[in-house]
Amino acid sequence: EAQVTQNPRYLITVTGKKLTVTCSQNMNHEYMSWYRQDPGLGLRQIYYSMNVEVTDKGDVPEGYKVSRKEKRNFPLILESPSPNQTSLYFCASSTRTGASYEQYFGPGTRLTVT
Amino acid sequence: AQTVTQSQPEMSVQEAETVTLSCTYDTSESDYYLFWYKQPPSRQMILVIRQEAYKQQNATENRFSVNFQKAAKSFSLKISDSQLGDAAMYFCAYRSPYTGANSKLTFGKGITLSVRP
Numbered sequence: 001e002a003q004v005t006q007n008p009r010y011l012i013t014v015t016g017k018k019l020t021v022t023c024s025q026n027m028n029h030e031y032m033s034w035y036r037q038d039p040g041l042g043l044r045q046i047y048y049s050m051n052v053e054v055t056d057k058g059d060v061p062e063g064y065k066v067s068r069k070e071k072r073n074f075p076l077i078l079e080s081p082s083p084n085q086t087s088l089y090f091c092a093s094s095t096r097t098g099a100s101y102e103q104y105f106g107p108g109t110r111l112t113v114t
Numbered sequence: 115a116q117t118v119t120q121s122q123p124e125m126s127v128q129e130a131e132t133v134t135l136s137c138t139y140d141t142s143e144s145d146y147y148l149f150w151y152k153q154p155p156s157r158q159m160i161l162v163i164r165q166e167a168y169k170q171q172n173a174t175e176n177r178f179s180v181n182f183q184k185a186a187k188s189f190s191l192k193i194s195d196s197q198l199g200d201a202a203m204y205f206c207a208y209r210s211p212y213t214g215a216n217s218k219l220t221f222g223k224g225i226t227l228s229v230r231p
Contacts, residue, residue, distance in 0.1 A: 031217050042118075042205060042221035050216075058218060090159060094217055101147075101209065101217045105159035 002027045004106035006091050012112045013081055021076045021109050023091030030095065032074040033103070036060065037088040046089075049074055081113040116141045118208050120222035127196045128230050134181075135191045135225050137206030147209040148182070149219065150191045154202040162204070165189065193227075201229045 004025045013019055025032065033048040035058075045058030049068040063085055065077040074093075078085060091106040117140045127133035139148070150162040165173045165182050172180050177194045193200055206222040 033218060035219075040223055042223045043219070044221070045216075045218045048216050048218060056216065058216070088157065092159075092219075102161060102164070103217070103219060108157040108159075110157075 002104070004091055004093055004104050006089075006106035006109050008109060009107060010110045012114065014114055015082055016080050019078050019081060019111075021078075021089060021091075021111070023074045023076065023106055024072050025074075025091075025093040025104070026072065027093065027095070027104065028071065029093035029104075030071070031101070032068070032091065032093045033058070034064070034066065034074070034076050035090045035092065037090065037108075043090065046076070078111075081111075083113050085111065086113050087111060116143075116146075116208050116210060116220050118206050118220050118222040120206055120225050122225050123223070124226045124228070126228045126230060127193070127200075129196055129198060131196055132192060132194045133196055133227065135193070135204050135206075135227065137189045137191070137222055139187050139189065139206070139208050141187070141208065141210070143210055145211055147211070148180075148189045149207040149209070150178070150180070150189075151205045151207060151221075152200075152202045153205065153224070154199075159205075163191065196229050198229050198231060201227060203227070 007022045034046040035043040037043045047066040049055040089109045092103040094101045094103045119138045146167045148165045152160045163175045181190045203224045205224045207219040
């Protein structure tokens with residue numbers, strides 16, 4: 001089954017404790033992206049990657065890091081989480097071919113930073 | 115930069131009735147893609163329907179259809195024969211074909227649709 005997986009699905013942590021949210025896709029997609037969803041703001045892009053070892057900032061990259069060492073994986077790293085990073089996070093992937101480049105979303109990770 | 119506006123935060127519809135969700139966008143581009151996503155309580159993002167701006171014909175997917183008005187920069191979603199399972203948050207999204215490596219989606223704030231039995 002074609003899918004994007006994220007782990008963990010729920011995470012409660014404390015300020016300053018480094019964490020990683022993993023994202024993996026099994027569709028051989030070149031493009032992967034992270035979004036955060038906040039009430040009243042919709043989804044906003046954090047970082048994206050067009051292929052292995054190629055990453056770049058989205059609209060709200062502050063406080064986040066990413067890496068793309070393998071095509072299927074695109075982890076999101078919060079080196080020193082703060083309460084304003086409490087949010088719902090989505091990983092998405094898509095192929096670079098096709099007229100509409102449909103993006104496939106993971107199930108989301110609910111992060112709470114206290 | 116492109117923006118997407120969903121001005122109605124909430125709507126309600128009677129089961130089996132029709133409801134229209136509004137979306138407007140701002141862009142200087144002539145070619146682009148528009149999407150409606152559904153987010154049920156499970157939080158999964160589900161693609162409902164897409165529209166290519168170069169196509170004049172409005173997209174339809176079963177009970178879901180759009181009214182795409184390019185000149186007015188309007189992209190509304192019509193849900194016919196509403197079902198209880200349609201209750202969710204709906205997001206309108208825009209994607210530019212001119213962003214190089216970044217296929218990012220620009221989302222509106224979303225609208226919460228409730229369905230009354």
